[in-house]
Amino acid sequence: MWQIFHKLGSPKWFFGIATRLMPWLLAGGVLLMMAGIVWGLGFAPKDYLQGNSYRIIFIHVPTAFLAQSVYIMMAVAAVVTLVWRMKLADVFVKAVAPVGLVLTFLALFTGAVWGKPTWGTWWIWDARLTSMLILLFLYGGVIALDRAINDEKSAARAVAVLVLVGVVNIPIIKYSVEWWNTLHQPATFKLTEKPTMPAEMWVPLLLSVLGLYLVFGWLACLRMQTEILVREQRTRWVREHVMAGRT
C-alpha cells in the first residue's frame, strides 16, 4: 500500500496519468454541466415564491459547494506536505488555490445578484456571508504567501500551515446557518434527509455539481502539469517531453 502512495508522489508518473485522464474529465464535466444547466435554466419548473430568479441556484450552489470542497482537498494535501514532504501535494495546493479563489468569488457574486431582488440587499454581515468572505481571503492569502517566499521548500511548509489554520473556517461556513440566526436560509440538501425541493429541481442541480467537480479535476490536472514542467525543467524526462512536443 505504501508503495502506491510513494509512486503517487512521483511527478513523472502523475504527468502520464493526468494526460490520459484529462480528456475524460473534460468531456464528462462539460456534458454533465451542460445537461444540468440547460435543464435547470430552461426546463425545470419555476419556484412558487421567487419565480424564475431562483434559477441562479444552478450556478450558485455548484460554485459554493466546490469552493469549500477544494479547500478541504487542499487541507488534506497540506497534511501530506507537512508529514510526508511529498512534492506533488504541494504542487496540488499551488495549482488549485487560484481556482478556489475564483469559485468563491463566483459564489459570493451570484449570491449577491440573487440577494438583491430576493432579500432586498446584495450584502449583509450575517455569519454565512461573512465566513464565505473569509474563505475568499484565505485563498488570497495562500496565493500571496506562496508568492512572497522564494525558497520552494519553505514556501511549501508555510503555505501548508496556513491552509491547515484556515480549515477551521469550513465547518463554520457549513453550520453557520444552524448555529446562529442568519439571513441566509439553511441548506436545501442534507445527507440524512430528503432535499426540500422536488426531483425536477434537484436532479439538474446535482448534475451541474458533479459536472463542475469533473471540470475542476481537469483544470487541476492541467495546472499541476504546468507546475510540474516548471519545477522539473532540469530533469531529463521533461526535456525529452518538451522536445517531443516541438518536433
Add this chain to the structure above:
Amino acid sequence: MHPIRKKRLTIVLFLVAGIAIAVGLTTYALRQNINLFYDPTQISAGEAPVDVRIRAGGMVEEGSVIRDPNSLKVEFRVTDFNASVPVEYVGILPDLFAEGQGVVAMGQLNGQGRFVADQVLAKHDENYMPPEVADALAKSAKNGQQPSKAGDAPAY
C-alpha cells in the same frame, strides 16, 4: 510509519485541534454578536436593548399587516410562534414580503415595546416547489387537510 513522520503527524493534529478549540471558544463567547437578529422571544423577554439599532427577525403574523392607504407606512407583527413584536416601517417592502413569510427588520425598539424599522429584508426559507404544487397544497389546506410538504418546524 516512520517515527519522524508519526511525530510530524502528531504535531499537525495538535495544531488543527488547538486552532479549532480557540476559534470555537471565541465564536461561542461572541455568539450574540454573530447572531444577525433578535427573535421575538428574546425581545419580549427584554434581552434586546432599547433605543439601539438592532435587527429583529421572525415570521410575519398572518392577518397582521396593516397598510396606510395614504402613505408607505406599514404595520405588522413579527412572531416566532412563542411571542410576537409589533413593527412599523415606512418604505418599499421587498417582493417576497408576505404574511407567513420570514423577515429581518433593522431599526430601534422604542420604550413601548414597538419596533420602528428603517429597513425590512425578506428571509427566504430552504423550501422550493413549483407553483402548481404550492397551489395544490393551499387547496388541500383549505379543505382542512394538513399540508405534508411545509414540515412542522417554523419555516422562517
